[in-house]
Amino acid sequence: MATEFHNLQEMQHCASLVTKVFIQRDYSEGTVCRFQTKFPSELNIRIERTLLEETVKTLNSYYMEAEKIGGQSYMEGCLACATAYIVFLCMETRYEKVLKKISGYIQEQNEKIYAPRGLLLTDPVERGMRVLEVSIFEDQGSAGSSPSSTLSSDSSAR
Amino acid sequence: MSAVMITRKVRKWERLPGKNTFCCDGRVMMARQKGVFYLTMFLIMGTCSLFFAFECPYLAVHLSPAIPVFAVLLFLFVMAMLLRTSFSDPGVLPRALPEEAAFIEMEIEAANGNVPAGQRPPPRIRNVQINNQIVKLKYCYTCKIFRPPRASHCSICDNCVDRFDHHCPWVGNCVGKRNYRYFYLFTLSLSLLTIYIFAFDIVHVVMRSVDKGFLNTLQETPGTVLEVLVCFFTLWSVVGLTGFHTYLISLNQTTNEDIKGSWSGKNRVQNPYSHKNIIKNCCEVLCGPAYPSVLDRRGLMPEDSSSALTSFAPSSTSIPAPQTTKTTAPLIPNEHTPDDAKPNIAASAEKTSSHKAKSPPPKEEQPPLPTVPPLASPETDAETSISKDKMY
Numbered sequence: 001m002a003t004e005f006h007n008l009q010e011m012q013h014c015a016s017l018v019t020k021v022f023i024q025r026d027y028s029e030g031t032v033c034r035f036q037t038k039f040p041s042e043l044n045i046r047i048e049r050t051l052l053e054e055t056v057k058t059l060n061s062y063y064m065e066a067e068k069i070g071g072q073s074y075m076e077g078c079l080a081c082a083t084a085y086i087v088f089l090c091m092e093t094r095y096e097k098v099l100k101k102i103s104g105y106i107q108e109q110n111e112k113i114y115a116p117r118g119l120l121l122t123d124p125v126e127r128g129m130r131v132l133e134v135s136i137f138e139d140q141g142s143a144g145s146s147p148s149s150t151l152s153s154d155s156s157a158r
Numbered sequence: 159m160s161a162v163m164i165t166r167k168v169r170k171w172e173r174l175p176g177k178n179t180f181c182c183d184g185r186v187m188m189a190r191q192k193g194v195f196y197l198t199m200f201l202i203m204g205t206c207s208l209f210f211a212f213e214c215p216y217l218a219v220h221l222s223p224a225i226p227v228f229a230v231l232l233f234l235f236v237m238a239m240l241l242r243t244s245f246s247d248p249g250v251l252p253r254a255l256p257e258e259a260a261f262i263e264m265e266i267e268a269a270n271g272n273v274p275a276g277q278r279p280p281p282r283i284r285n286v287q288i289n290n291q292i293v294k295l296k297y298c299y300t301c302k303i304f305r306p307p308r309a310s311h312c313s314i315c316d317n318c319v320d321r322f323d324h325h326c327p328w329v330g331n332c333v334g335k336r337n338y339r340y341f342y343l344f345t346l347s348l349s350l351l352t353i354y355i356f357a358f359d360i361v362h363v364v365m366r367s368v369d370k371g372f373l374n375t376l377q378e379t380p381g382t383v384l385e386v387l388v389c390f391f392t393l394w395s396v397v398g399l400t401g402f403h404t405y406l407i408s409l410n411q412t413t414n415e416d417i418k419g420s421w422s423g424k425n426r427v428q429n430p431y432s433h434k435n436i437i438k439n440c441c442e443v444l445c446g447p448a449y450p451s452v453l454d455r456r457g458l459m460p461e462d463s464s465s466a467l468t469s470f471a472p473s474s475t476s477i478p479a480p481q482t483t484k485t486t487a488p489l490i491p492n493e494h495t496p497d498d499a500k501p502n503i504a505a506s507a508e509k510t511s512s513h514k515a516k517s518p519p520p521k522e523e524q525p526p527l528p529t530v531p532p533l534a535s536p537e538t539d540a541e542t543s544i545s546k547d548k549m550y
Contacts, residue, residue: 020257027286027293030431031307031321069446077445084238085340093448128252128452130303 015118015137023056023132033063035124035132046136047117055109055121056132059102066098099125171455175253176317184455186245188330189315195244195330202240202348205388206233208381209355213362216379220365225358232351239344240329247451248334249320251301251309259302266297291430308431310414324413333413336451339444342407345400352396356389410439 021042026034037056039049076094080087106123114121114134122133171184179188188195206229214226254262266282273279282297284304295304298311301318305311310322312332321335333341359382366375376383406416410432415421421429433439 020261022258022261025306027288027295027307030288067447069442073447074441074445076448080448081343084235085242086238088448093450095447096450099450125450125452126454127255127258130251130254130306131258133258 018136018138021134021136023134025130032067033124033129034060040134042136043119043134046119047114051113055113058105059124059132062098062102062105066095168459169455170453170457170459173459174453174455176250177315178250178317180455181245187247187453187455188244189325189327189332191314191327192330194327198240198328201388201392202233202236202351205355205385206351208385209359212379212381213358213385216366217358217362221361229351229354229358232347232354236344236347236351239340239347242340243326243333243337243344244329244331246331246337246340247453247455248332249322249336249449250315250332250334250451250453251303251306251318251320252453253300253318254302262297262302262304289430291427293427293430308412308415321412322414324417336449342400342403342444345396345403349393349397349400352389352392355385356393359386359389407440407443408436410443 019042021040023035023038023040026036028034035056037053037060039052043052072094103123103125106121110121118137120135120137122135124130124132127133169184171180171187174180177190179190179192180186181188209229210226214229217225270279282304284295284297285292286295286307287293288307293307295307297303298305298318300311300316303318305318306320308321309318311318312322312325314325315332317332319332319334321338323333323338323341325332326341329341329344331337362379363372363375363382366378370378403413406413409429411421411429415429421427433442
C-alpha cells in the first residue's frame, strides 16, 4: 500500500503533496524545546510508530543539550559578557552548533526513513520552533489512492 | 508591447509581516518608531562627550589617569549593550503558514464540537500543565498560532514575541527572550555610568572650587551643570529600573507577567518557571544559552515568490498563489474578534478562564504619539488582525 520512492529528490520532484501533519510542542516541562511523542493518527498507514517516536526523542535530546544550563553555557556567557558580546559576531554559539547537527540529522532521517515512505520532515527551526511538520506525499502515477479524511476541508479550496 | 520581467533576489526580511524596520539588508531589526531611541543615543553620547571634554583632563592630571580610561570602557560597554538590545531580534515568533493555520483551525473545531447557531464559540484557549500548574495558552488571531507559554503579542511591532517582557521605546525595540540580558546589562551599566559621571562631576567641582571658587569653576566648565542635571534625573529612573529588573530576574518573571499580575494573588497559579532559588533564577536568565533567531531574515525567498518587476501593474505579480491550498477553514468572523478591552466579551471570557483580562490603555492601538511614550508598554490582548489578514 505504501508508495515507494527511490530517493528524496525523486519524491520532491515527482510526488504531489497530499497533506501536512503538525507535531506540536510539549510544554509539560516548561519553555524548553520539546516535541510531543504522541503519534498522529494520519501517519498510521505510512510509518511505524516506533520510528517516528525515535526521531522525536532524538530531536528532543538534541534540544535539551542545546538549552542545558551548565558549565559550558556559563563559560560562554561570561566570556561573551566580558567582551561586550562582540565575540558573538565572530564565533558560533553552542545552540547554533546544535541546530546544525539537528538539520543534518533531519536530512539523514528524511533520506533513510521518511522519503522511502513518502513523507518529509521539515526542520522545526523553519517553522519558528513551534511544530515539527510532516508532509505526506502521494505518487502522481498511482491512480487508486484516496486522499485521507483530513484533506476534505482543504480540497474544497482547490 | 511585451512585459519586461526583471527578477531580483528578494530576502525574507522584505516579506516579513509585522511593523518592524530593517537595516543593513536584514541584519538590523527595530521597531518603526525610533525617535526616542535617537534621544537616548543623544543623551548618552552628549553627556559623555561633555564629561570627556570638561572633567577628564582636570581629573586625569589632578587625581588619576585611570578615571577617564574607566569612563571610556564603561561608555563603550553601555553603547554596545544598547545597540545589541536595539538591533537584535527580540525573539519574534514567525506567523503560521496557511497549512499550519488550517490544521490548528481544524483542531479547534474538533475540540469545540457543534456550536448552536447564534451562540458565540468558546474562547480559544489551550490548557497545558507546566510543573504541576495549569497554564493557559491563548490563541493569537494575528499570527494564527497558540502562543507558547510566556509569549505575548506586541501591538506596536505587531509580532508575537517569545518571553515577552515589554516594548521599550527608549531602545526602539521589544525586549524578549533573545535580548533581555542585553537590556538588563544596558540598564545596569548605564546606572553605573550615570553614578560614575555624577560622582566625578561633584568631585571635580569641589576640587576646582577649593582653588578658584565655585562661580569661577562653573564659568570655566559650563558643561558640568548640564551633566549634573542630566545625571540627576537619569539616576532616579535608570537605577530604579535596574532595581526593578533585578527583582524580576530573581523571581524569573517578566514585566508583562508582573503588570498583569499573572502569578500574584492567592487564587492565582504560582510561577511555574521559577526555580524557587534566586541564584538559579539569575543564572537561567543571565547565563542561559544564547538563543538563535528563528526569523530567517537574510535567507532568500524561494524562486516562485520572488518579486518580479514588470512594466505593467506590479501588484498583480507581487505574491503568487502558494502551491498548497490557502486556508478555507472558517475563521472567526469580525464581531467575535476577542477584543479583551471590551468589557462584554471579557465578561464572557471570565466564565471560562479564571484570570481577569485587564483592559489595556486605548492608546496602545493608535498610531505612534508625538509625545514621549512611557517607559514600558505592556502588550495588549486586543487583536485587530482579522481586518489585516494577509495572504502569504
